[in-house]
Amino acid sequence: MATLRVRPGVSLAFACLALYLAAAAQIRHPQGSSLSVAVASLARPAYRATEAMGTALAALREGWRDAAATRVQLRQAQAEIEELRRVNQLLAVEVTVLRESDRLIASLPPTVDRVVLARVVARDAVGEHVAIIDRGRRHGIVRDAPVLAAAGVVGRVERVGEEVARVQLLSHPQAAAAARVNGSELEVLLTGGHWPTITGLPAGTVLADGTPIFTTGAEGIYPPGLLLAFTRAVTVESVLTPIPIQLAVRAVGVTVVAVLPPPPRGRP
Numbered sequence: 001m002a003t004l005r006v007r008p009g010v011s012l013a014f015a016c017l018a019l020y021l022a023a024a025a026q027i028r029h030p031q032g033s034s035l036s037v038a039v040a041s042l043a044r045p046a047y048r049a050t051e052a053m054g055t056a057l058a059a060l061r062e063g064w065r066d067a068a069a070t071r072v073q074l075r076q077a078q079a080e081i082e083e084l085r086r087v088n089q090l091l092a093v094e095v096t097v098l099r100e101s102d103r104l105i106a107s108l109p110p111t112v113d114r115v116v117l118a119r120v121v122a123r124d125a126v127g128e129h130v131a132i133i134d135r136g137r138r139h140g141i142v143r144d145a146p147v148l149a150a151a152g153v154v155g156r157v158e159r160v161g162e163e164v165a166r167v168q169l170l171s172h173p174q175a176a177a178a179a180r181v182n183g184s185e186l187e188v189l190l191t192g193g194h195w196p197t198i199t200g201l202p203a204g205t206v207l208a209d210g211t212p213i214f215t216t217g218a219e220g221i222y223p224p225g226l227l228l229a230f231t232r233a234v235t236v237e238s239v240l241t242p243i244p245i246q247l248a249v250r251a252v253g254v255t256v257v258a259v260l261p262p263p264p265r266g267r268p
Contacts, residue, residue, distance in 0.1 A: 100256045103150040108258060109225055116140055116259040121164070123251060129172035129192070133257060136161045144221050146260045152227035152248030153177070153215065154257055165259075169251045170228065171196060178218035179228050182211050187218060190228055190245070197242035198229075209233035213245060223263060 108115060118133035118141075135141050137160050145157040147167050155175060158168040168175055175192030181201070188200035190213065198213065211231040217224035229245040236243060 107150045118257050129169045131167045133165050136163045136165050141165045144262045146222045148258045149249045149254045154249050156221050178216045179213050180216050181213050187216050196245050199242050201236045203238050205236040207231040207234050
């Protein structure tokens with residue numbers, strides 16, 4: 001069996017170190033023994049690091065909670081912004097409708113004493129040439145009632161429901177109205193379609209571009225004096241020649257209309 005032999009000098013050194021540590025442990029300081037002070041000095045940085053780490057973790061947890069609350073508030077703010085945007089769009093539409101209604105009322109002839117304002121809720125100005133308004137039988141709308149916009153005649157009521165009505169536009173292929181060109185007493189026939197025309201002018205009549213065409217009321221639907229269309233620059237070749245015209249109202253841009261009561265039957 002091997003034995004560990006320590007040289008006498010080394011043994012003496014170990015013994016002295018042990019006596020020194022024992023003596024140091026017995027030395028008293030206000031904070032305690034020298035050994036405890038030494039241990040505390042060595043442990044203090046680790047304690048501070050642990051304390052700092054705990055503080056950082058607490059701050060991190062608080063930050064997570066704050067971030068979650070911020071995300072909730074952000075979603076709420078985004079929802080409120082979307083709602084405000086929707087409300088603003090609706091208000092903008094209402095303002096547009098009110099402005100157009102004011103222009104429409106101001107454009108009505110003085111002979112009109114009763115009118116129903118309606119909003120256009122749907123239209124097919126290119127295909128079927130009709131529009132749907134949000135007023136119907138319950139509001140006093142009747143079939144063949146004239147429908148006007150601020151720029152002139154839109155058409156006539158074709159069908160009537162309880163809450164809505166269908167308007168036949170002047171651009172409809174079956175639309176027609178008795179008319180006269182401004183400056184002439186001759187009555188002509190305005191017919192609709194993709195290319196509206198008038199017929200009935202004598203051969204050789206020279207029309208200037210932009211001359212107004214008004215209703216005469218002879219067909220028993222439209223009151224006299226309402227603006228229908230404008231002429232184009234042309235010389236009439238025959239009384240039967242269809243003369244192209246430009247309708248006064250572009251139904252695509254109409255949002256508000258005035259529905260007039262139709263004239264009594266038998267009297268224009």
